[in-house]
Amino acid sequence: MADYKFLKPYTFEKKGITVKNRIVIPPMTEEMSFSNGEVTSDELRYYHMHSGGAGIFVTAVANVNALGKGFEGELSAEDDKFIPSLRKLASAMHVNGTKAILQIFSAGRMSSTAILRGQQPVSASAVKATRDNSEVPRELTEEEIEQTIKDFGQATRRAIEAGFDGVEIHGANTYLIQQFFSPHSNRRTDKWGGSVEKRMTFPLAVVDEVESIIEKYADRPFLMGYRISPEEIEDPGIRFEDTLELVDALKEKPLDYLHVSMGDVWRKSLNDKSVTTPLNLTIKKHIGDLPLIGVGDIQTPADAEKVVDEGLDFAAIGRESLREPHWVQKVIAGDEDAIRYTIAPADHEELGLYGTFWDFLITAFHSGLQLSSEPHTEENRKEFSGILDHIFGGGK
Secondary structure (H helix, E strand, O other): OOOOHHHOOEEEOOOOEEEOOOEEEOOOOOOOOOOOOOOOHHHHHHHHHHOOOOOEEEEEEEEOOHHHOOOOOOEEOOOHHHHHHHHHHHHHHOOOOOEEEEEEEOOOOOOOOOOOOOOOOEEOOOOOOOOOOOOOOEEOOHHHHHHHHHHHHHHHHHHHHHOOOEEEEEEOOOOHHHHHHOOOOOOOOOOOOOOHHHHOHHHHHHHHHHHHHHHHHOOOOOEEEEEEOOOOOOOOOOOHHHHHHHHHHHOOOOOOEEEEOOOOOOOOOOOOOOOOOOHHHHHHHHHOOOOEEEEOOOOOHHHHHHHHHOOOOEEEOOHHHHHOOOHHHHHHOOOHHHOOOOOOHHHOOOOOOOHHHHHHHHHHHHOOOOOOOOOOOHHHHOOOOOOOHHHHOOOO
């Protein structure tokens, strides 16, 4: 076995929680839940099959209230009736010491009247997204904002009761928390919008609420992570300077880690071509000792080792974990030549990729994107990278 740094344990100092290695399976939307948000047997099988190697496994998003639902087949943590279902999921993920994290979110305007069964989507302001077929959302009232913050807290309580090891607050991928931070979707003039500082009010309030629930209900050390998207391409939109102000504020909170959602872990600015340093390295410099999870086109052991060598704390292998559920185990066994870097359609059941999740992949394939990628050439490494951010970026 190679002496990789990413295979060494890591201890979250604030909580005293040790994870067995620096590999993370990031949140990947699979749409395998029942229509009401309960976990299905296919979903449990998928999570169980893909767990056991990585130190941390983060679920697909779970909505914190009914108006937070963003797509069909989505997990739900909006009511106590889902605790038994979530308990089964946490149990399925606890293989060979892997820590299970529930990602909690509200879709905000990234939903539709059809998905919400006749209800209009909601957001910080009545401004529709720039993507095709988006709808004009309804602006949340101040009372609804306060209730939504409480809903994040109650979803956290359910995660605690269900046996998860932590929650990840989904403040990325253009969903509701990001919508409050973005000048594109947040045009409010009250305390929830306006300046960068005011647009941070909602995200930071969610963090405070989640932490207060952890302090009140957790009977064991329990992690709290936060996921961000560092930039938007909309105009107006989030720019990297805004994000650095946000992470400077987040690092003062009792967070256990920051998770940066990007398709390329070494990506530079989308908006400022004069930026020559990868965004993750600048973010890590700002947050100091706060652990950072890097994600985006990490496929080979060499890719993961570079992430840790460059000073990031964790390497997340999303798409590659679908192609190779035993990636970590094969690295440990010194069997790297046996790692799969392709998905053969005949293997989808063997990989636990069932039903709507597999349908997503097939749809992407028939749209001209490749399911397989040979990682040894730069051209082919990128073939698989574009398959539906909606699936592989926690949903978009």
